[in-house]
Amino acid sequence: MSTPHYPFTAVVGADSLDEPQPMALALLLTAISPAVGGVLVRGEKGTAKSTIVRALAAVLPPLDDAPVPLVELPVGATEDRVIGSIDLETALGEGKTRYQPGLLAKAHRGLLYVDEVNLLHDHLVDLLLDAAAMGRATVERDGISMTHDARFVLVGTMNPEEGELRPQLLDRFGLTVEVAAPREPAVRAEVVRRRMAYDADPAGFAARYADSEAALTTRIATAQKLLPEVVLSSAALLKIAEVGAAFDVDGLRADIVTARTAVAHAAWCGRTAVTVDDIRVAARLALPHRRRRNPFDAPGLDEDLLDQILGDDDLPPDPPEGGGPGDDPAGDGGEADAGPSTDAADGPAHSTDDPADTADAPPRSTADFADTADAPPRWLSRSEAPAEDRVETAAGTQTTTTIPAGTPYRTRLLTVAGTGAGTTGRRSRAKTSSGRRVGVDPAATAGAPHLVETIRAAIPHQHARGRTDGRLLIETSDLRRAEYEGRESNLVLFCVDASGSMAARKRMAQVKTAVLSLLLDAYQRRDKVGLVTFRGHDAEVVLPPTGSVDVAAARLQDLPAGGRTPLAEGLTKVAELLAVERIRDARRRPLLVVVTDGRATSGADAVARSHLAADRLAQQGVASVVIDCESGPLRLGLAADLARHLGADYLEVGDVSAGDLIAAARIATEGAA
Template sequence: MIHTIFPFSAIVEQDRLKTALLLCAVDPSLGGVLIRGDKGTAKSTAARALTDILPPIQRVAGCAYNCLPGAPYQHCETCNHEHAAPQADSVPFVTLPLGATEDRVIGTLDLEQALKGGSRVFKPGLLASAHRGILYIDEVNLLPDHLVDVLLDAAAMGVNVVQREGLSVSHPARFTLIGTMNLEEGDLRPQLLDRFGLMVEVTAPHDKTLRAEVVRRRIAFEANPAAYAAQWLREQQALRDQLATAQQLLPGVMLDDALLDLISHLCCEFEVASLRADIVMHKASRALAALQGQTEVTPEHVRAAAELVLPHRRRRKPFEQPGLDQNQLDELMQQALQQPDETESGADSEQNENGESQQVFAAAAADDARKIDVADPVGRFASGKRSITQDAPRGRVVRAVPDPNPSSLAVDATLRSAALKGREPFQVTKDDLYRQVRVGKTANLILFVVDASGSMAAQRRMEAVKGAVLSLLTDAYQQRDQVAVISFRGESAQLLLPPTRSVDIAEQHLRELPTGGRTPLPSALSVAFETLAKTDLPPLLVLLSDGKANVALQDGNDPWQESLRFAELLAERGVPSLVLDTETGYLRLGRARQLAQALGAECLALEELSAENLALTVRQAT
């Protein structure tokens, strides 16, 4: 046999990554592992290498559902055959392509059978192939939302349920989910993030000796994969034996109540909302003990499990990366094991001390902000993640409708319609044609235009917009949104933050927002018009200003009339807008509200909003 998989035991360093993968092999019910890190850090290599050391499973050759011997799926013709005999086979390793259709993932009507006799036979998909094995997703953070929803349902129930095209089918779909991702490409939806039992952050080694060894091994493998794999046969077999022993030991591994209390204590102290964390830590601690050949869980096992289970589940501020403070973890371990009474009071003190610093970034409750519906009067941006579009050219297929000239043929529905009419010989006519109806979503560009002139409210505006942008960027990864900021003061406006979803770039540009000077409002609206003209994303313009323009674009012009003209141009272009009036004092001119009327926008007083519910209001507007 020619080996094409890099040996698991030959991976240099990355001990935590290898441990996480081995724990998932010992106990597949852990929920899999998410591997995060930069490009070229052996994420995919490690995931694929795991399959070569997993103990084989028993299955019937040709079974599309990977049925458990002795308990076959009721509709599996292969396993229910009287002569079917299971045999040892490698653990399934199924790769889920980012471009896979929902039909390919969950399964669909077998068109070949339908064409032959009109019968409705289910053709299993990737979830059936991954049963009792590994479902691997490279760049899982780029997975389309409709596939994420499918995975969440299957991972939660361990069953794939298909009810479509006249079919009503359910089959087992228990798999270990392994996903890799690069943070530069965005983060995961919280629901999917929590489904991963373990999370590992990987980085390239900084030691030149280790880096050289990585290169040396990779070059040797590529030159002759089979010969290189042969050099690691002993180490690979040792890992197989270790896993087989651990799987046998696992049912008898004990975790006492004191350590269960420790697990719950750590989850509470790190402000983990999901109870799945407690369950996975319990399982991971036992699996770790079994992997080390022990039958009792120790505090060291719990601590090691916490480093894999809690980083991606603990509550974080915007831009705070996943991870655990090792010193805090050590202190909590000692407090829980030695002085439980003091631990409780210490936690309250720490929360109180940290509470105020988190207020700037905390998300407001939904009831704290008014709900705003921003319409798209022209419809220019009706195509396309966040904005739901009915009958979109791309997206999730929700139904099929009769259409004699379909732009997207619903093959299953068309064939079913023809088959039910019972023509002899079988034929499809125009009257049988159905069109796919899709629901798509599109990202948004949220453009903040911020008055930074030297008014009394300048500092308040800056605090509000900075908090809002930072808060919005925390979910921009999941929504594929972009955020941009235009600041205007002095003689002109500038694009302070170009459209971005990058956390690092946003921090660099928003660290300091200068204030002071005059109010070049026409320049700001002109820059906004030019910025939005360069994007294909549906925009939302958020203007924070008192409207007191005093710097014209052209000498001799009235700054206020210029501002109104640009507002009208934006309205004619169909740009949804929101105006936040920053005017203060007893006497108010109401210029911001006049500007909102010209924009066709709603106007709110900034004093009604904090940074938290400003972010919430903008989310609702999108």
């Protein structure tokens, strides 16, 4: 007997059907109306994201007396596993072409759950979102051309610290919710109490919540039946349009999703007409992730602005001649320009608007409600003077300065020469699991078999194997797997001199701008970027290798400068960090960019120790470049000496601007095989 699942209504915050937490409510609404477009749950680890998603399937009304299927898509899934492919056994054994369904087909009329969806390859996320939006999947591969139904509720979970989804993909999810662990001790204690009770007696624990689970199933079924009867009035639709225009969201998908969500919420509450409260709930779930203007922006919504737009008044009813479920949205038998679908599965119809009724009331803009709602992100708009902090040290008072970065810019493409074998990305040429097929590998143990080459390898052995009929005799040694050439991601590691001399010459602003710009490019190309700084008497990993641009932007913006120059400690910290990264991902090739004037002023034999640390990095074959920040009529040439010890390319700061720093990185990568 299988272990009972953890009950949906046992999750703290989801145990109240009248006021469920946002994550539970979003899941319920998209289950009531799959046309909403799925849910993306963002949050730190240990916040019951996976638990509540798996519990949702058990409370959904059964389909034809069968439980709703829950299909989990692993992060490492291949394209043929997702959309299906040819049945290799049938093709080889019987000589017939037969389609082997993928996960999309198995998820039809059920839930498709992707944990860590932000780590899934972008082209697979595109496949999922296309199928979820259209309700069908198209297969064009391996001699198969077909289309099959694939109507499912897509649910993705992710930890933003492990990297973000691209804004284009983020926008495709209907709803997004942010979750975090509760901070109240009593709530945290209750979570632990329930989990321990479940672990001790799963069956008994599930039995205690059987009535609440059944009540939830009944309520979902009732809402699904009520959904086609819910009326979205002209006033409600106009109010939704005002919200979308005021928050300046791109396109009309936000308006459509908000309308569908508001209709689903009305059905959940047992109403047949959409109210202001329904729109407010829908906007909170459908708009925050669509407010992002670039990858550095965190999702969010101005609640005060939303309240100003919606107000507290009830929506006026439609005129008697309009507003019925059977009215034509376009008013002339054609299709409406925008708004919810009139299909019962997508939600209700909406009535015809009289242009005279709205001519004097155009959708309001953000400026009508708040002066700062359209302000650029804080990391772009900080123009205040650099802050200075005085720190008392054994050598006296030391001043540190925090210098803001400039506006990030589009970088040149950085590529590592040769063919690597790193993690699939969008930067350097490499052997990957997808891309352009360049050959076959008889020794490979992973990847999709190549049918033609496998048959070709087996044909010479048929007589020796005793073939007597039309069946082709295949053995494991015959298998040939395709070799693909695509793009890999890389690790760009900056080692930045943050001492007092750097702060005085404002070099830190150039460095920060370059790192932010490269991070933006790395985000788009699925790279990792790290930052090590050295100042005072030690070095610090300010930014561990990451793809999370939100965390990176915040840490880089607040990076201080001042004090002595512990160059040797900085290079040693780099070596330690690279050693750890080689263990985590030995295939990802790094590039080290050292920004310094080459002076080492911290500790005894500072210069000799820095050269020794540089020699060790050179022996490890780390591709690197040194940017010399020394200026003035008298130059010591210490950075050039450092470059020789590192085996690095060397550039003077006079030839380097923020953009040239990226060019310098490209010089180093193109010179590394």
